[in-house]
Amino acid sequence: MSDAALSTASAAAPAENRTIGYSLQGTAALLLAISVLVGWGFWMNWFSKTDSLVCSICLALGFVIALSRGMMTEPMYRRTLVPAIFLGIAFLVLFYSVVSGRPKISCIAAGFSVAGWLAYVLRSESAFQALSLGVAFMVPSIVDACEQRGGFEFIESCALNLTSGLAEANSQFHIQRDGAIEFGHGVADRFSSVGRWDSILPFVGISFFCIYVFRRNLIPSVLIIVSAFLVWMAIRATAWVAFSWYAERNEVWPEWGMGMQLFLFALGAVMIVLLDQFFAALFEPIPAEFINEDLPLAATVWNGMVSLPSLCFKIPQRSFDRDNEE
Amino acid sequence: MRNNYDRSLCLIYLRPSENRSEFEIMSTIKWLIQEMVKAFSSPLSFLGSVLDALRGWRYSRKRVRILLGLLPVLLLAVVYAGYGFSLFERVDSRVQKYGFKSEAVCPSANLEEAAYSKLDFLKQNIGAEASKPLEISPIQMRYVKILNERILATEPDDNSAKYRLALSEAISGNVDECMTIMTDVASGKNGPFPAANSWIAAKMIDDFQKSNDNTMLPEIATQLKVASTWPGVRPQMLAFYARILASSGMVGDAITVAKDAVKRSRFYHLDLLQYYNAAGNADGVRTSGYEVEKIYGARINTALETKIDRLAVAEARFLMGKPDSAIEVLREGLAKESTTNKTELSRALSEYKLRQFDKSIQRLDDGTFIADVSYLDDAVDADPNNPKVSETVARMLPMKIRPSRKVIAILKQQIETGVTSGDAHRILAEGYYASGNTAEAIKSWESAISKSAIDASSRNNLALVLAREKPPQLERAFELIAEADRLSPNSAEVLDSYGQILAIANKPAEAIVKLEAAVRLDPNKKTTRKVLEQCYRQLNMIDLADAQAAAIKSIEDAGLPPKSTTTPD
Structure with missing residues (x-):
């Protein structure tokens, strides 16, 4: 019908x-x-x-x-x-x-x-x-x-692991101040997993925004939510190394302010949107004109896979041919 | 429409579409089977359709979108891969990496050196100047802590990380935290780690030397037993262990441990020499004696001479049977103006003379003793304040050897000035008591008690003697015997005296409790059984009294000696 x-x-x-x-x-x-x-x-x-x-x-x-x-x-x-x-x-x-x-x-x-x-x-x-x-x-x-x-604690520990790994790879950044030694900048620690506006939750919100606005199917949706976590951890770790490197060169810790927070948050948001576009492009169905009518199995299975479970159907388009038929 | 496009309807089911209004499972399955049969019966054609689909996939993508999306993917890849995938790294490899790094920044040997150098006990370095504490820079310390805490975050049972962390705590002065971690490691729950036992032993020895609390010694010995298996154990600790072993009568084990100490520091030949002497091993004494002469003697009369050198050489010569030569070395030192330890040299000289005197004592056939008293005079000449002189004189009392007037004068002087040791007073008291001079004996025992807070024997003897006095001084006797019981619990001697005093005080029921305990500890002591028998009879417990009488008879018949006795009969 x-x-x-x-x-x-x-x-x-x-x-x-x-x-x-x-x-x-x-x-x-x-x-x-x-x-x-x-x-x-x-x-x-x-x-x-x-x-x-x-x-x-x-x-x-x-x-x-x-x-x-x-x-x-x-x-x-x-x-x-x-x-x-x-x-x-x-x-x-x-x-x-x-x-x-x-x-x-x-x-x-x-x-x-x-x-x-x-x-x-x-x-x-x-x-x-x-x-x-x-x-x-x-x-x-x-x-x-x-x-x-303890899910967020686990993520926090993963991020800490990554951060310490980065610090390890770049040697222990430190500056000497008043005869004492201070390790790392701790920018990473400012990116909490919960409780601050630049925590992981807004990144999850951005992922959902992409899913709703761009009408994603299941596979890109799952991938984009996972990538929100990966992006958050990568930004946190990279910020740690970048600012520590800056601090070691200039012998002073950079000021931590709203501008820096906004910049890092915007960077993460842009990365998530771009990743969303990337996953969606990868998992788009094959158009009908490329389906071999005699042997449509392979293409049909792929199309079924990338649109299952059909979270979002296409917006219906009125068929003028069908109108004419009726 | 649906009837004409049966196949496309099935496609609609698998491909989401606005046209689907109901599920047609059967026709979908039918279509699927048909397609499968087609794919298997014509594989090449199927391959062609797969290639078509791939081409379709490729042509239907927007390249700009994919390239834009690739940018963050590459950035993420740089972060995760470029920096070594530490998130996905295996735990054991991380532990190994941090371990190596920590060791490279500050070797464990340096940490140990710095931590041990904080202990006063190890600063006393035999045969050498006191070692200076090794300092570790705060940067190294912080780094060591960070890396080892990181290892422990993933491997909480890693003994070596815990050990290094504990050492760094010790260096920072957090002794309690250090001991907590060390005790945990030394417990062996994650495998043996003798280095931790060694640290605990060293700390305990340090505390022991400050508090002089003998109750610590068994625990120290237990820790040192494990620690001695560690190659890094300090020779001072081994020497201490050997001393504990030797004082417990295990001279053979002490020699083994001292040999181990000698391997680490040749200066410990001096200790080894003394244990060989105690064991009566003449070969050992000779070998170690020559080593001591070689090592310590080489520095005598040079700028490198230390306080211990002459004493060590003298000891070696004396034990090797060359007392004159030993005394010669000491006299040479005393004659030199530059010598700073003249008091110690003269004390040593005095003691060698006393030892020569002890050797000269001979028992004649008639039961009397003779000795060369001139040695005693020489000892007094060398050091009139040597408390061993009074001890020796006290021991001479029951042998009825008369010392010279000079010696007696020195003895009186020592007693007046309070130089005499508690031991000397005790021996003196026992001598007076044996010769029937109870009044002098009581005085000497009182002096012995006032000089030694841990002398249970004097308290025990004095209590019994006071109880036997006429009239008996029971109040003081009870006070003394209670103290003796506290100082030497479960001693057959003390319990026996306690029982006797209670019997004198006419408390047979209480006396029986103490005497029975004494009999359990030393079943062959007749005096105890005799008093016990009397107490039983006093309470009309005839059967038990008879049993004791029978036991006494059997001991007399068998001629069994009691375990030990110092109590006056």
Whole structure:
């Protein structure tokens, strides 16, 4: 059944379908409101930290742009099962959050509520696209879970390892001051893994921004989130060596100010965006004109692979031929 | 439309498209099987389609996008690969690298030298000037700490990194932290590491020399036993270990350890010589004696002469059976104006004379003793303040050898001036008691007690004698025997005296407890059993009393000697 046919069918949808739609959206709104209320303290805490705030701004920008590029016009898409499943999950998670007294988990419920809502509202978009947008609401909870399980400490130790390796490779930078010796500049230590606005979280936010705005599939999305960590560590280590080298040559530690922070953060952001473009170009599907119609297996498998699971479908284009046919 | 394009519908399923509204699994599987059969039945054609797809992949990419994206990839590659992939480096290779680097910056031997030179005990270098402390620059110290902490961050059980860290702590003056780490390493939980035991032993010896606490000696000996297997152990420590062994009666082991010390420093031939002498090894005495003469004698009458040289040579000559020659060396030193240690030389001279006197004592057939008293006069002439003189005179008392008037005058003078040692008073007291002069004996024991806070024997004897006095001085006796019991716990002698005093005080039940303990420690002591028997009878415990009587008889019949006795009967 073609897209046009679907639209026609939606337009002629009976009144009870509209009722179902309204009740689904109402439920989603209610669940979202309750989730936010339950996790109010957690959200406040999340927004109280600079790095979380910067991360949230990146996520919100990506979210808004992704929504503006989606289609939400009447008549509504007839999908009801997937939104119902998402809202069901949201309800269960919210229930668990209230019962277990863990407001953090209500973020997950909020994410599923949004996913359920969007799965109904976003016309002709895949359910995975709705879910991926819902993840934006789940990020604080996921980050907190990682933090509590020592995930960031592990990353910090990896970065320290790399930094010490760099220092090792470039000998121990030091300057002598007042008869005492001071090792390294410690620029690397200013790049904390959590708690500062130039920590790893804003880089993760930028990765999500790229995923939402440039409508990435699974493989480039995973790669870009991983590269956020690699870029953060590389910038931190390189800054350590560069500033230590500068210090050793001039016998004075460089001043650490907002300008330097902004510069390093912008450098990281540019690197992540460029890497995103690179991965996306590598993992783009093969256009139909290059598929051998007699033996399409190889190309089809590749195309399936790079678009699975179909997080983001293409924006539907109206086919004039089909219009003519109809 | 769907019916006409069955195959393309399947494509739509695998290729995301806006047209899909439902899953058609069966037709998809059917299509997949058909395609597989085609691919296998015509592999070359399939290869062609793969090449088509590759070409399609290549032509459909935007080069600018890929080149732009390659820029950060290359930068990351430079950071991660160019700097040695330290993040992905194997832990063992990192440990090895940091280990080598740390060793190159500051060798362990230098660290040890600097750490050991902080100990006063090791500054006393036999036969040589006191060594100056070796300084390590703060940069080296900091570097050593950083590298070893880094090793320990990945390998927390690395003994050598811990050891180097502990040494650097010791050099920085953080003794407690150093000892904590060293104790951990020396415990051997991560394998033996005798260097750590050596450090602990050295620190303990240093503390021992300041506190003189004998209870530390067993632990020091335990640590030194392990430390002696380490090639880097200091000869001073081995010499100390040998002294502990020799004082415990293990002269053979002491000789082995002293030989080890000699390998590290030839000046320890002097110690070896004394152990050979104690073991009665004439060959050993001769060999070591010649070595001592060679090593120390070479410096006598030169600008390099040290205080110990003449004493060492004299000792060697004396032990090699050339007392006159030994005395000659000392007299030569005393005659020289430039000699700075005349007191020590005259004390040594006095002691050689005393040893000659001891050798001259002979027991005649009638049970009397004779000796050449002129040696005693010479000893007094050499050093009138030598407390050994009074000890020797005290020992002469029961032998009934009369010293000269001069010696007696010196003895009186020593007693008045308090030069006499506690030992001398003890021996004197025992001599007086043996000759029946209880009043003088009590005086001497009191003097011995006042001079030595650890003399359990004098306290024990005096307590018993006071309890036997008429009337008995029980209060003082109890006070003394309690002190003796504290100073020498689990001693059969002390427990026996305690029991006897309690029996005199008419406390048979309490006496039995002490006496039974004494009997357990020394079952062959008849006096203890006799008092015990009396106590049993006093309490109407006839069976036990009879059993004791039988035991006494069997000891008398078998002629078994008691383990030791110093208590007056």
